[in-house]
Amino acid sequence: MPFSTLVPGGFAISDDPLLLDLGVIHRFLSQETYWAKGRSRKMVERSIAHSLSLGAYASDGEQVGFAQVIGDRTTFAQLSNVFVLPAWRGRKLAEGLVAAALEHPELTTVTHWILRTKDAHGLYQKFGFSLTEPDVIDMELHRNLPPAT
Numbered sequence: 001m002p003f004s005t006l007v008p009g010g011f012a013i014s015d016d017p018l019l020l021d022l023g024v025i026h027r028f029l030s031q032e033t034y035w036a037k038g039r040s041r042k043m044v045e046r047s048i049a050h051s052l053s054l055g056a057y058a059s060d061g062e063q064v065g066f067a068q069v070i071g072d073r074t075t076f077a078q079l080s081n082v083f084v085l086p087a088w089r090g091r092k093l094a095e096g097l098v099a100a101a102l103e104h105p106e107l108t109t110v111t112h113w114i115l116r117t118k119d120a121h122g123l124y125q126k127f128g129f130s131l132t133e134p135d136v137i138d139m140e141l142h143r144n145l146p147p148a149t
């Protein structure tokens, strides 16, 4: 049974994969973001197939926002690929997406949430996210992809 919630302004947020507009998601991620520029449609689809995705929808069903949760659905989750299409910004839709992720019934036992952002710290701080202490516990690995992935 898909999870869905209504947010002010007549928008709905749902985790139903059948509602996702992969064209909108791929276009935005591959063309408009600083973190996924050039990502192939195949990679976007594969990533969505292996994670929990939330879409934000206008009353006519148009997809206007997106957020993805990657993790084991038990202890750890990474919030990623959060966006709201430009025409729909400033209506608390991103806040609705983050709230829906944190409150999602499949994720109630997740205690460790991470995310990366260049400039949207204020959005996530509203939900208790804070900057991690650098160089103390967190480690990361950045690998270059082989050509034609």
Ligand SMILES: CC(C)(COP(=O)(O)OP(=O)(O)OC[C@H]1O[C@@H](n2cnc3c(N)ncnc32)[C@H](O)[C@@H]1OP(=O)(O)O)[C@@H](O)C(=O)NCCC(=O)NCCS
Pocket: 033, 081, 082, 083, 084, 085, 088, 089, 090, 091, 092, 093, 094, 095, 096, 116, 117, 118, 119, 120, 121, 122, 123, 124
């Ligand atoms: C960031 C983004 C998702 C915000 O979407 P939105 O629906 O307009 O945001 P909301 O209306 O829910 O409100 C966001 C709140 O976070 C705050 N905020 C902090 N940093 C922000 C940022 N970089 N952009 C927009 N809002 C930001 C806003 O001030 C607002 O709080 P306020 O109403 O108290 O002023 C949207 O601007 C977007 O898609 N940007 C391009 C993609 C991106 O950068 N995504 C985030 C990657 S980590």
